[in-house]
Structures are given as C-alpha cells and as structure tokens.
Amino acid sequence: MDIKEIRLEDLDVTAFIEEQVAAIREAVGQGQAVNALSGGVDSSVVTLLGHRALGDQLKTAFVDNGLMRQDEPQYIQRIFADFGVPVEIVDAQDQFFAALRGVVDPEAKRDQGITKVFYKDVFGQLVRDCGAKVLLQGTNYTDVEETVAGIKRQHNILEQLGIDTQAAYGYTVLEPIIQLRKPAVRAVGKALGLPEELYARPPFPGPALAARVIGEVTPERVALVRAATLIVEEELRDSSAFQYMAILHEDRVTGLRDGKRDFGYQIEVRCWDSTDAVTAAPTNLPFEKLRCIAERVTQEVPGVVSVTYNIAAKPPSCIEAV
Ligand code: XMP
Secondary structure, three states: OOOOOOOHHHOOHHHHHHHHHHHHHHHHOOOOEEEEOOOOHHHHHHHHHHHHHHHHHEEEEEEEOOOOOOOHHHHHHHHHHOOOOOEEEEEOHHHHHHHHOOOOOHHHHHHHHHHHHHHHHHHHHHHHHHOOOEEEOOOOHHHHHHHHOOOOOOOOOOHHHOOOHHHHHOOEEEOOOOOOOHHHHHHHHHHOOOOHHHHOOOOOOOOHHHHHEOOOOOHHHHHHHHHHHHHHHHHHHHHOOOEEEEEEOOOOEEEEEOOEEEEEEEEEEEEEEOOOOOOEEEOOOOHHHHHHHHHHHHHHOOOEEEEEEOOOOEOOOOOOOO
C-alpha cells in the first residue's frame, strides 16, 4: 500500500488544513467539483475543507439512499446551512433498493448494491449535470487498509482496488483525509469548527443500514433496523463507547406475544470500545441497560421477539455485521 499514514501524534492540524485546501484548489482549478457528504465525521471534514478551498465551485450532495438513520438528510442539511454550505438532498432511494433486490451476499451488497449505484449512477449523473470533473470524498486510512487486506470491501475504495474512476465513472476522485485515521480526522474537524455533535459522532458506514441488515435489504427490513437503531442510539448515547448499533438478523425465532406463538425477528445489539476501529472490544454495559434496550426494542419495533448482545471482540468479529 503506497499511502503513508499520518499519526495523530505527528499531525500538525493547521498545516494539514492549509495543505489540503491548497491541494484541492490546485486539483479543481477554475472548474466545478462535486462533494459527497454523508454526515459522518469523515465526509463532514472533507466538506469543510472543500468549502474553504472552493466556495461556490463546490456542489455538495447528500445522497438519500433510503438506508440512512431517521431524519438524517434534513439534520445534516441544517447543520451545514450554519456554515453557509448549501447541501442538495438527492433522492436515490428507488435506485438503491432496485440494485439491492434479491442480493444477500455481503460483498455483492457492497459492490453492486452500493458502490456501483453511488459512483456510476448517482454521482456519475450529478457530475455530468454540473460539468464537474472531480468528486471529493472522505475515504480514511483504515478504509483503505481493510479493503487492501481483503477483509472487507469498504464502499468507497476505488483506486486502491485498481479502479480507474475516470474511465469507469467519468471523473477523478480526491481524498483529502486518506492518510488519517479516525482520531486524527476528529482533531481536524474540531479545528475546522465542526460542532462536537459531528466531530465526535460515532462512525457510521457508507453502506449505511444495509451493513446492518443480514440477508435481503428491503425497505421494510430497513425500516425495522432503523427503528431499533433509534432506540439503541438513544440508550447508548452517554455510554462514551466508540460505536453502537442494531443489526437485523435473517433468521426468525419463535416467540410468544399476547398468549400466542409469534415467529418473529431478532435484533442484535453491538457496542464497541475502540480507538481506530482496527481492533475493538464489546463494551461492558450494565445489565440493566441491556434489559432496558431489550424491553424497548421488543415493545416499540413491530415483530421483534428476541434481542441479543454481541460479546465477541474484533477480531475475529467485525464492527458491522455485513
Ligand atoms: P468493520 O465492520 O470492517 O468496520 O469492522 C470498521 C469501521 O469502518 C466502518 N465501515 C465502513 N465505513 N464504508 C465506510 O465508510 C464501508 O463500507 C464500511 N464498512 C464498515 C464501520 O462502521 C467501522 O467504524
């Protein structure tokens, strides 16, 4: 791998920001660039770097793939409006669900379901519409490392897998934070003035809730995991864990509701202690907290009869289930 990591302890945040702003300006010149904002720490940092470098030459798009958390597109649009960054919400829900129909294999979901629709269809169209030649995105060092090692195909890795984006999609990709891991990205975000609710936000994967639905990703199954996610995030917000999530299992199990057999859904809760997502350990949550989550999920998410907590570490587990 020919990308060199900049470690947090070696990072001069001010110099890094200046260098990246200059590099973006040079790469884009007088033209237009499209920026892929998902609302995570990484793409939020890239959005502010891009805005600083390009101002009106930057078109920032939030792709609503139908797989995001509750009310996420509007929440992110509001936050960036405060920075004077207009965010266009692009409704691509039908395209993503069509591509994901019938797909159960995890890597196929990431590849044909997410990567292809994002880069070829949605961003390809956006770039053509505004005549841009460059796409900005928030790939970080860990994304590259895991993909190159063959652990998991992170949705945003292209060039390092030998994909010529110009030939495949019609634009080049700029990745200003590709040398940084999460703690360093957060430090840059803080220095750029991002609110703490964004720079300290737990990571969220590019494939979004599709990474948390085992088996076929349908609007109905995403709605289930979205409702469970809302509860888990509310309950664990103060846990100071690195990341926490709900996962919908493919198998159903026998349960009992209102005195009758109910063959229902299973939700798995995961909560991780980690600094950089390379290794992670399950958080030692109080049992009372787990019981409270189970009670809320089974009562508030229709059809769920079982809630489990993952107690395996990464490795051999992974943070996301897909
Ligand atoms: P895993 O599941 O590989 O996750 O242990 C490591 C970290 O990366 C996030 N993740 C992704 N981020 N695109 C992303 O931008 C992806 O395809 C992707 N898959 C996993 C995950 O949430 C965790 O923080």
